[in-house]
Amino acid sequence: MPAKVVGLALLLAILAAGCWDVRDIEDYGFILGMGIDASPEARQELRFTFEVVMPAQAATGGGQSGAAAGQQLSPFWNMVVKEKTMGKALDVAASRMYQRPSLEHLRVVVLGEDVGRRGLSDVLDFLLRCGEVRRRVAVYVVSGEAEKALSVKPRVDPVNAVYLANLQNNDRESSSIPQRMDLGQVSRSIHEDRPFIVPRLVPGKEDVIISGGAVFKKARLVGWVTPVEVEGIRWITGRIPGGRVAGEVGGKSITYHIMQSKSSIKPRVQDGRLSLQVEIESEGMLAEKESQASALSPTFVDQCEQAIARQIEGSAAGAIKKLKHYGADVFGFGRAVERNYPNYWIEISPRWEEYFRAVDVNVHATVHIRRIGVVR
Amino acid sequence: MYPEDRITATQLVMLLSTSVFGTQYLLMPRIIASWVGRDGWILLSLSGLVAAIVVTLIIVLNRRYEGKDILEFASVILGRWFGFLFIGFFVALFYLLSTYTLRSFGDVIKLFLLKRTPLEVIILAMLFTVAYLLGHGMNPLARAAQVFFPIIALFIGVVFLGVQPLADYTEVLPVFGQGLVSLVKAAPVSCAFFVGYSAVGIFAPLLREPGRALSAGLAAVGLTLFGYVVSYIIVLAVFGPKESEYLVYPVVELARTIDVPGALAERIDSLMMALWIMTDFIAVSFSYFIASFSLAKLTGLKEIRPLIWVLIPFLYFGAMLPRDMGAAQMLSWVLYYLSMVVIGFIVLMFLISLRKGKGHAG
Numbered sequence: 073m074p075a076k077v078v079g080l081a082l083l084l085a086i087l088a089a090g091c092w093d094v095r096d097i098e099d100y101g102f103i104l105g106m107g108i109d110a111s112p113e114a115r116q117e118l119r120f121t122f123e124v125v126m127p128a129q130a131a132t133g134g135g136q137s138g139a140a141a142g143q144q145l146s147p148f149w150n151m152v153v154k155e156k157t158m159g160k161a162l163d164v165a166a167s168r169m170y171q172r173p174s175l176e177h178l179r180v181v182v183l184g185e186d187v188g189r190r191g192l193s194d195v196l197d198f199l200l201r202c203g204e205v206r207r208r209v210a211v212y213v214v215s216g217e218a219e220k221a222l223s224v225k226p227r228v229d230p231v232n233a234v235y236l237a238n239l240q241n242n243d244r245e246s247s248s249i250p251q252r253m254d255l256g257q258v259s260r261s262i263h264e265d266r267p268f269i270v271p272r273l274v275p276g277k278e279d280v281i282i283s284g285g286a287v288f289k290k291a292r293l294v295g296w297v298t299p300v301e302v303e304g305i306r307w308i309t310g311r312i313p314g315g316r317v318a319g320e321v322g323g324k325s326i327t328y329h330i331m332q333s334k335s336s337i338k339p340r341v342q343d344g345r346l347s348l349q350v351e352i353e354s355e356g357m358l359a360e361k362e363s364q365a366s367a368l369s370p371t372f373v374d375q376c377e378q379a380i381a382r383q384i385e386g387s388a389a390g391a392i393k394k395l396k397h398y399g400a401d402v403f404g405f406g407r408a409v410e411r412n413y414p415n416y417w418i419e420i421s422p423r424w425e426e427y428f429r430a431v432d433v434n435v436h437a438t439v440h441i442r443r444i445g446v447v448r
Numbered sequence: 449m450y451p452e453d454r455i456t457a458t459q460l461v462m463l464l465s466t467s468v469f470g471t472q473y474l475l476m477p478r479i480i481a482s483w484v485g486r487d488g489w490i491l492l493s494l495s496g497l498v499a500a501i502v503v504t505l506i507i508v509l510n511r512r513y514e515g516k517d518i519l520e521f522a523s524v525i526l527g528r529w530f531g532f533l534f535i536g537f538f539v540a541l542f543y544l545l546s547t548y549t550l551r552s553f554g555d556v557i558k559l560f561l562l563k564r565t566p567l568e569v570i571i572l573a574m575l576f577t578v579a580y581l582l583g584h585g586m587n588p589l590a591r592a593a594q595v596f597f598p599i600i601a602l603f604i605g606v607v608f609l610g611v612q613p614l615a616d617y618t619e620v621l622p623v624f625g626q627g628l629v630s631l632v633k634a635a636p637v638s639c640a641f642f643v644g645y646s647a648v649g650i651f652a653p654l655l656r657e658p659g660r661a662l663s664a665g666l667a668a669v670g671l672t673l674f675g676y677v678v679s680y681i682i683v684l685a686v687f688g689p690k691e692s693e694y695l696v697y698p699v700v701e702l703a704r705t706i707d708v709p710g711a712l713a714e715r716i717d718s719l720m721m722a723l724w725i726m727t728d729f730i731a732v733s734f735s736y737f738i739a740s741f742s743l744a745k746l747t748g749l750k751e752i753r754p755l756i757w758v759l760i761p762f763l764y765f766g767a768m769l770p771r772d773m774g775a776a777q778m779l780s781w782v783l784y785y786l787s788m789v790v791i792g793f794i795v796l797m798f799l800i801s802l803r804k805g806k807g808h809a810g
Contacts, residue, residue: 092565203559208707256705260691414622 101126101171104148104179105233107218108195110186111154118187118195120161121219122151123233124169147230150222158198175204179237181211181255182273184218188286188293193262200259207256210237212273213286213293220275227278239282240271247306247315247330248299250285262291266407267400269305272296289400297394304391307352307384308403308435310335316359319379321372324363328380328441331356337408341416347432348405352384357443367444377439384437392433399425405433457660459590460651462597464668467734468644469675470600470727471549474556476641476676477683477698479780483634485689486619487626488680491638494631496673499642502791503665505798506649512801515658518649518794519745525797525804534793535746541643541786542739543759546732547766548783550574551776553728554767560700561721571767575760578733582740582756586654589733596726603723604675607699608682610706610716615685636788640780641676643787645669646794647738696773700724736763 107121125148151168155161165173178199187195199205214221226235240252250271261268269285284298297305306312312333319326333354340347358367358376365372395402406424410417420427455463480488506518513521519538523531554570562570581588645665652661683698686705695701703720740755749755770776 091562092569093562206707207701207705256687256691259694260688263690263694264688410625411618411621414625 095172099172100174100176101169102174102177103165104177104231105182105222105236106175106178106180106199107150107182107184107222108158108187109184109218110190116156117154118156118158118161119184119219120153120155120158121182121222122153122161122165122173123222124149124151124165124173125231125233146225148232150219152219158195175199175202178205178209179233181209182218182221182236183211183213183270185213185215185286185293187218188213188270188288191290191292192258192288193291196255196259199255205255207254207259209255210240211253211255211258211270212236212240212282213270214273214275215286215296216275221273221280224275224280225278226280236273236280239280242282244313245315247312247317248303249282250302251306251309251311261288265290266404267395267398267402269297269302269402287395287398287400287402289398294400295398297391300387301391301394304387304389305395305402307333307354307388307437308335308337308350308391310352312354317380317383319376319383321361321375321379322363322365324361326361326363326376326379327359328376328439329357329359330354331442337403337405339405339409339412341413346409346416346420346427347434348408350388350433350435352388352435352437353440354384354437355440355442358441358445366448368448373441373444377441380441381437381439384439385435388435388437392435396429399429401425401428405431453585453587454654454656455587455590455651456656457664459594460648460655460661460664461668461671463590463593463730463734464645464648464651464665465671465675466593466597466600466727467731468642468668469672470731471545471552471644471735472641473675473679473727474552474697474699474724477680477692478695479637480634480680481684481689481692481698483637484626484630485693486622486684487624487631488684489620489677490623491631491634492641492673492676492680495635495638495642496669496676498635498639498791499645499669499673500666502794503645503648503669504662505794506646507652507662507665509798509801510649510652510661512805515653517653518646519742522793522797525801526793532746534790534797535742537786537789537793538646539739539742539746541783541790542647542735542742543762543766544779544783544786545644546735546739546763547769548776548779549728549732549735550763550767551770551779553724553732555773555776556697556700556724557721559697560717568768571764574729574732575764575767578729578736579756579760581733582737583753586737589730589737592733593730596730600723600726603719604679607703607706607716607720607723608678611682611686611702614705615682617681617685619684619688620681637784639791640784640787642669642672643783643790644735646790647734649794650738650741 101124103122104125105123109119111117111119151165153161153164155164162173181199212221221236222232224232226232229235243249243252250269253270258268267287267289269287271282272284272286274281274283284296285302286293287295287297310333312330315330317328317330319328333352335350335352338349340349361367367373401424405428406421477488480491484491509521510516513524516524519535522534526534550571553574554567557570558565558567581592648661648665652658655661679699683692683702686702687695687698692698700717700720703717706716740752740759743755744752770779
């Protein structure tokens, strides 16, 4: 009996003391945003910007509304560290704050243009490997320095990284900002050796603008695309749940509100020659018109549908032209060929870039204006 | 052994499918993807078919030899020495399976959950809990499986539903893109994912309703196959073949990719860890039980309880022996070959018994 009691007491002493891994939340300094820039001085070095957020200060709303707190501490702190590797940079970060630098809540990674041009495949390994960082972390490229975008003090949110991360979610509301890009997709595209688009940020004073995107090929930044080209890309890849397209009917502007869209890419091989047929179909409503014509008249709606469809075909053709120039198949044309002609794909895939540059792509769009709003 | 210690057919289904699925499902997609890429689901289906055939053979033999279990009829069919050899392989297979499961349990928990807790502590805690359960016989094990099974199914369902917005099922195409040769080459590995089913030969005579052994065995194979194929296709649809191969634990990564609006459920991977602890608890207990049961047969012991405690240090050292993840993966290669040997023996036994049966009739 006493043996059992002693055993139980010992067991309780071990178990009741709590978890081996116990750590209080106050011990963590959460890094919510990270910027990666190439260092101008040394080629081997990178410049990391760690956006550290102190939960208590973020809650008081920072400088503007936090006057009651007595201090004018910013809710976030951008710590710049120059190091060869990201892991080592975090080590240095630990020597500059008393909390444990933690990436568990990382929300956004901003890449500088230079580091993009050098190539991402080596830079991101730490983030993918460490197991703390989620694959849904938003990724951006800044034309210029990443640090600039992280230094913006946004009006809509006290914490810059939260603002940046959430900004991408508006890919549902606008067709001209690139589709959401996260760490997982970047990693996947690099491993599949597939070109991809990363949203491009233009930092302002109190906000940033997502303006077009950066084209990556073989994990290297090779060029930029404009918002109109981004729209073309998104029409072809068929993922636009919302956004607006402007067109012209009889010299007067109209705007079409996209409710849904889908596309299909059909490759065809005839006499050893590859061509692609892209069918885009969209449904939506008339958002505005300048003309006095009645929106209840079927002929007018017909004209609008035609005008918007030509507009869509135009932006798609523009996007294809630009990306052929870069030799970067971000549309998934290669994948469509692989799906439909697996044997032919095995034959041509080593030289796909050449084929892509030369391939005939025929884009056809159909638009249905189902609703006209609440006025005639 | 325990004359009253019997289980029902439903319990057998839940125990077998949880254990077999639970040992491998976290990393299965990576291994399959590295062999056959987009055609993994075909490979898995074929191996499931093989598993179903093996289960049928075992049950047929079991009926033919009047309810003897696999170890007993092995000695009858193969003679004493080859029977011994077979039991030896059987013990080795399930011993290694338990150490492998223990080790992968520890590795995952340490990687994602308890980063500072020593691996020794994680493994010992699991080992003693399992030994405690098994000390009470087979029925408590079956009941534990019965309790966990619905929870596991629910959690997996939540994770799989959560990633649906990110899934692109055209990733499965083109079918047979890898060619038949690579499918055949990968078959042994993939069949090894199902090898736990040879244990049906132990459980069949212990059923309350021995007549339902075959349907229970096949139902369990079917459930596991369904689980494997669905997880594989979803992993493929979310990550594509290259990334599935790059991720060490693709299924954990699925849970970590789910992005629920509002920070409330940001940590859905803790659900995954709870799931992993439950399935692994059942899986370790299962292979541990089979290993000690067969060892008892080999040594002629009437009771497995002392063996369970005797085996603890062996299991512990077996699990701690691989010095890193790569070495732990080498262990799985040994498992593949052992599985081939055991499956080969079962087919051989069936063929021999077929000949013997004819001899008697003639």
